[in-house]
Amino acid sequence: MTEMELAKQAIRGDDEAFLQLMFLHQEALYRTALAYLKSEEEALEAVQEVTFRAYEKISTLRMPEYVKTWLIRIMMNYCHDVIQKKKRFVSDEDVIEGKGISDDFTYLEVEEALNHLSEKDRQLVHMKYLHDIKIKDIADMTMTPEGTVKTRLYKAIKSLRSFFEERGEERRA
Amino acid sequence: MHEDEKNLEKWKEAIEKQEIPKASLENAILKGFQGAKEKRAKQMVRKRGLWTIVAAAVLMLTFITSIRVSPVFANAIASIPGMSVIVDMIQDNKGLQMAIENEHYQAIGVSGESKSFKVTLEGLITDENGLIIFSSAAQKNSNQIQFSSVRVLDQNGVPISKNGSYSFNYPELTHTAELEFETKIPTDELLIEYTFSKDEEEASETIQIPFKIELKPIKKEQYIINETVEVKGQKIHIRSITIGSLKTAIEVEYDAENTMKIFGFEDLRLEDEKGEVWTSIQNGVTARGSDNPNVMTYYLQSNYFRQTDHLTLKFNKLMAMDREDAFIIIDTDKKEIIRQPKDKRFSNLAVNGRLVTIELQREAGYHHDPFSEYMDAKGKKLTSVTGTFSYTDDDNIKLGFEMPNEAYTNPLRLPLTYYPSYITGDISIQIK
Secondary structure: OOHHHHHHHHHOOOHHHHHHHHHHOHHHHHHHHHHHHOOHHHHHHHHHHHHHHHHHHHHHOOOHHHHHHHHHHHHHHHHHHHHHHHHHHOOOHHHHHOOOOOOOHHHHHHHHHHHOOOHHHHHHHHHHHHOOOOHHHHHHHHOOOHHHHHHHHHHHHHHHHHHHHHHHHHHHO | OHHHHHHHHHHHHHHHHOOOOHHHHHHHHHHHHHHHHHHHHHHHEEOOOOOOEEEOOOOOHHHOOOOOOOHHHHHHHHOOOOOHHHHHHHOOOHHHHHHHHOOOOEEEEEEEEOOOEEEEEEEEEEOOOEEEEEEEEEEOOOOOOEEEEEEEEOOOOOEOEEEEEEEEEOOOOEEEEEEEEOOOOOOOEEEEEEEEEOOOOOEEEEEEEEEEOOOOOOOOEEEEEEEEEEEOOEEEEEEEEEEOOOEEEEEEEEOOOOOEEEEEEOOOEEEEOOOOEEOEOOOOEEEEOOOOOOEEEEEEEOOOOOOOOOEEEEEEEEEEEEHHHOEEEEEOOOOEEEEOOOOOOEEEEEEEOOEEEEEEEOOOOOOOOOEOOEEOOOOOEEOOOOEEEEEOOOOEEEEEEEOOOOOOOOOEEEEEOOOOOEEEEEEEEEOO
């Protein structure tokens, strides 16, 4: 069965199809959670919660062709909430942002830069660069004109770049 | 933009290099799925009206059984239109099955429609002053709305039913509603009104279907017992037994001086002279409280349609624990369990925003949510928004509840309304 057929059946209430869909996209969901939350344990908890939410909401999904993007967006929104909640209780920025999942310098730098983006823009970067979702699909799924998505993405990248440049200058100084 | 994309590419690689904990990941999905299924199962039994209605919180999800019916029953239903829909709903209630075998079932089969639903009033079974209505539904679009209530109106549109308890079966979309009237069963034209709503919002759609009750009136049989029995020093007064066509009601008073809090009976039953047994209602309202917290009414499957010479009320096991132990105290800021019963079954308190989860060491045959209400340090009563119930890998019961969106003061006190702690005895009271 194709992903599209699975999604259609899951929307109609087929549990089997729903689970297959979740298994199909488990890696993408887990990696998204890991990118945000940076802890295996929390990422697994996120996958559990997102499965729960997705099951409750799937009957409202209008576009079965974008089920993956839909799931990833639920995940990103969940992760964003978790981080916001943590911020309310913990004031120490280091604790919030953690050590990251890799020591790779570029990775850490990108992560830091991403943290300075608005959540909307960060989600856009995730969809485009982590999950290789086409701009057209993002536009359809978020019901935003393609041009607007492109502009927003361009601006997000630009602000990432200016962040890198600033850092570069700091280092050189 | 080339350089930036290269950075992002490296960022992506770093994330993709992380190993996937495959087994745990699949497990997380299954747990989330199970949790969502159980939440849905819980929503089936909606508690409405009086706080004293104790609905069966036994989750049927894990016990999907094949349909077991007697040959007599199978014959009886074969001739009734729309009956196949109903078989599922009464397979664990032999009182209702016997009502149908004895032709005390009125098939109706009239449908009504709203924007999102088509509902068929399949049929009903009456009692002296109450009835069970069986319905089936078909959803016409994917609007997320659900059955929220069912009531009966008179010809002038005035509601005349009360104490509704509903059970909605998903995904079959069948529905049973048990309703009571202030008076005997009305015999004039009536309207049944189904209300659907989205989440807990206001009613969004209604369907009304006219019907008329044509079943013969039922006269309940009441036995005044007034006997006191003792189990492990705890006094239980059995006040009365009332046998109706839908259920048998047993009114019980727990002595106010008891040192233990009794949560309920595990095996309350009626036995006739041939050893045939009628046990508690499995899926529906199992008990009801009263203004006096020590007085409870428990419901058994009805034996109204069975001729018996003798009946004996029996029980051997009660869920009970020391009164002074029957609560826990938690602190959601410190994420600590401050006080709990001596056998320390509670563990792993976790707080995630407003969502609180706690685990309870499992006990065979125990499928209850131990909490129903809680109080903050200042005595303010809080009601959780939603509750979840699932099982963890290491066989604990994981309970979750969402704190209401209002200020409260820690620590919180949660009285236990169920707990896997039991006392046993051998009680037998002849009632006729």
